[in-house]
Amino acid sequence: MLLKVDGLIKDFGGLRALDSVSFEVREHELVGLIGPNGAGKTTLFNCISGHVPVTKGKILFDGKDITELPPHQRAKLGLARTFQVYAAQGDLNVLEYTMVGAFLRTNGRTKARDIALETLKELDLLPWKERKVSEIPVPGQKLVTMAVAVATNPKILLLDEVAAGLNPQEIGWVKGIISHIHKDLGITTVLIEHVMALVMDISERVVVLDAGRVIKEGRPQEVVNDPAVIKAYLGESFRLEETR
Amino acid sequence: MEAIRNALDFKDLPRSEVYLSWAVALFLIIFPLLPFSSFAMATMIQFLIFAVYGMGWNTIGGYGGQVDLGKAQYVGIGAYTTTVALIRWDIPFWVSMPLGMAISVLWSFMIGYPLFKLKGHYFAIATIATSLVLKDLFEVWGFVGAARGLHISPVKYPPPDFLRLIFKEDVYYYYLLLGFFFLAVFVMNWFRHSALGYRLRCIKDNEEVAKALGINVHWAKIKTYALATAYVSAMGSVHAMYIKNIEPEDTMSLDISVLIALMAMLGGAGSLWGPIIGAAVLVPMKSYLKEWMGAKMGLIGIDLIIYGFIIMVIAAVEPKGLWGLYERWKGKRSAP
Secondary structure (H helix, E strand, O other): OOEEEEEEEEEEOOEEEEEEEEEEEOOOOEEEEEOOOOOOHHHHHHHHHOOOOOOEEEEEEOOEEOOOOOHHHHHHHOEEEOOOOOOOOOOOEHHHHHHHHHOOOOOOHHHHHHHHHHHHHHOOOHHHOOOEHHHOOHHHHHHHHHHHHHHOOOOEEEEEOOOOOOOHHHHHHHHHHHHHHHHHOOOEEEEEOOOHHHHHHHOOEEEEEEOOEEEEEEOHHHHHOOHHHHHHHHOOOOOHHHHO | OHHHHHHHOOOOOOHHHHHHHHHHHHHHHHHHHOOOOHHHHHHHHHHHHHHHHHHHHHHHHHHOOOOOOOOHHHHHHHHHHHHHHHHHHOOOHHHHHHHHHHHHHHHHHHHHHHHOOOOHHHHHHHHHHHHHHHHHHHHHOHHHOHHHOEEOOOOOOOOOEOOOOEOOOHHHHHHHHHHHHHHHHHHHHHHHHOHHHHHHHHHHHOHHHHHHOOOOHHHHHHHHHHHHHHHHHHHHHHHHHHHOEEOHHHHHOHHHHHHHHHHHHHHOOOOOOHHHHHHHHHHHHHHHHHHHHHHHOOOOOHHHHHHHHHHHHHHHHOOOHHHHHHHHHHHHHHOO
């Protein structure tokens, strides 16, 4: 078991954002995390990455209790993530930004540069390397942050809505990149996504969150046919084929 | 050694910039041989000192985006350490300068730890406060001369004295400072290429992302702050030997802190040449405003008004200063 979330509770003041969430991610798995807005998906990521403290419960990563660790130490252990809301403001270009990720594993500039170039090549983003991140449209920036996260050489990658705002053709492209990260680079991936055509196609397992609880967990086909999931999130008229 | 390679590597800059900086370096080297007035010489010395102060500020303030308005306290620690060490114990400059840097860095760790728990404006205000507190302490501390300050007598230490750094002619100070200036540029270039430099730029962009990338944000800021401090403290030491008369008011006042920040902000915060450009514009302007308009025309305080005005213009027009304007112009020209 690579990641195990056990009875996680997160309260924001009087609001219980996560209510005893438990789930597991096995090594080399690609897990989709879906649910309506406000279900607590991003909060769950924030708890796992250590960006917000948990109220109660445990997070185990690679056999180690990381519940109390600060985010940067979790990253060192091999936990990487992207952010749903992110807009670059600085003057870093794509290559330099990717190098920041690579610097987690090396202190040498030449080495970091090599890792960064290799990562950008793997993710098909090499043509962007000289572009300033802040000058790339926001959907594109998310792909860059994905590359930066991969450059940290993680064991697990948490992707928060990387396909939001993309057109169907671009979604196809991103799908290819994520599959490549998962299959060829061998990085375990957890994916928060609203784009069903993406998440249902590549996930091996899907976890559905609603109002801070896991309401269903299973293979994509099982999940889309589950009455509770249809009621809470997909809607009565949902047909997966139509989203493609 | 990769650190040394990084310090000497300017290949990532455009050719034109490298040639221009060689030309500037050459000019700085031959400047004392040219027939300029002693006022010009004094201004150039001020330029070198403030350019290095500005470079120090630029690490944490420019690359790291942490607006620090308390750099004067380190000018003070550097200046006082060398002066007190000389007057009380006759310790030569080359020992007391590193000692001053060590004390400054130690102090920077002590206050940096709580300071960097703060963000944005709160951080800026807290840096002002620490600097002012230190100044107030020095103003009542008899051992260091209290508010009257300390004076280095040229009778007691006859020039030229290389060990104590006491000279009569400005040209000695000029070349010494020029050496420090070049060293500062190389250290800056190292920093820019180091893992820490990249991390700071990422922190400036977004701290939450930085944390997710395994960066210990708090510690990276403290380390960079210490580096900035070392720059400023070393220059403070030379500055004291040069003016030979230090008071808490001229070394640790808010004006100095603001001026140091302005050097980098006007020139271009977060760029290699920014602080140098800023100092090249501001130092002559400062001399003119203070000596001429302030003293002769009786417009005391006019310099502060102008600085305030510059800050407003930078904030409104181009946050990256003159260098930002240049890059924008270059970008427009190269665009099809």
